[in-house]
Amino acid sequence: MAWLIVGLVLFLGVHSVSIVSPQGRQVLAGRMGEGGFKGLYSLVSFVGLALMVWGYGLARQAPVVVYAPPTGMRHAALLLMLPVFVLLLAAYLPGRIQRAAKHPMLLSVKLWATAHLLANGTLADVLLFGGFLAWAVADRISVKRRAAVGLARPAPALPGSAANDAIALVLGLGTYALFVFWAHGWLFGVWPLG
Structure with a gap:
């Protein structure tokens, strides 16, 4: 279950930048550059998605x-x-x-x-x-x-x-x-x- 939670936090967390701070995306893109921001965003999203899928599969083996x-x-x-x-x-x-x-x-x-x-x-x-x-x-x-x-x-x-x-x-x-x-x-x- 832990990997599912970590994956959710990473994936939904990176997709929540604008929810938490309406100008957060612009600020981060300004600091990192548009390409750097998109690259990090994509990497965190991919890792989060992979951990979600893996964690969900593990959790299904012993369902609560x-x-x-x-x-x-x-x-x-x-x-x-x-x-x-x-x-x-x-x-x-x-x-x-x-x-x-x-x-x-x-x-x-x-x-x-x-x-x-x-x-x-x-x-x-x-x-x-x-x-x-x-x-x-x-x-x-x-x-x-x-x-x-x-x-x-x-x-x-x-x-x-x-x-x-x-x-x-x-x-x-x-x-x-x-x-x-x-x-x-x-x-x-x-x-x-x-």
């Missing part, structure tokens, strides 16, 4: 049950996961989906984490998915506050299009199907459909 979700929650999780990949892609493909969601990446993380908390009840699940859910909520609040005082980083001004929405929808739903029927079981050893 916190709660036992009813079987029906797996169906609710499958339904809640439906827009996750669409939103994830829409974060990078400007269009109506992106405008309507405002922050599709954060919404995607919140839905992903909530779905997994509904279907899983071990301590490792609560730490991993609960940690990501708490981070996404805190980041969304932080984004609103930074925007209110003019400290929000400007989003890339790419033109939006209906084609981007179609790409996000088709590829997102295709990725969802791929995960449900094959990739989730292959990657994590858990088959969402039983």
Whole structure:
């Protein structure tokens, strides 16, 4: 469990610089240089992700049950996961989906984490998915506050299009199907459909 926690602290910690200090990213990039900051950010993120994956795998070998979700929650999780990949892609493909969601990446993380908390009840699940859910909520609040005082980083001004929405929808739903029927079981050893 310790490696999972260390991985979460590293990964979510480095992704929380702007939450803790609205000008933190600019200050660190100014001190280290943009390239140095991005390099360190990437390195800490990668190490955190690797430790999270490894720690979660170790924790699953001796699970500590916190709660036992009813079987029906797996169906609710499958339904809640439906827009996750669409939103994830829409974060990078400007269009109506992106405008309507405002922050599709954060919404995607919140839905992903909530779905997994509904279907899983071990301590490792609560730490991993609960940690990501708490981070996404805190980041969304932080984004609103930074925007209110003019400290929000400007989003890339790419033109939006209906084609981007179609790409996000088709590829997102295709990725969802791929995960449900094959990739989730292959990657994590858990088959969402039983």
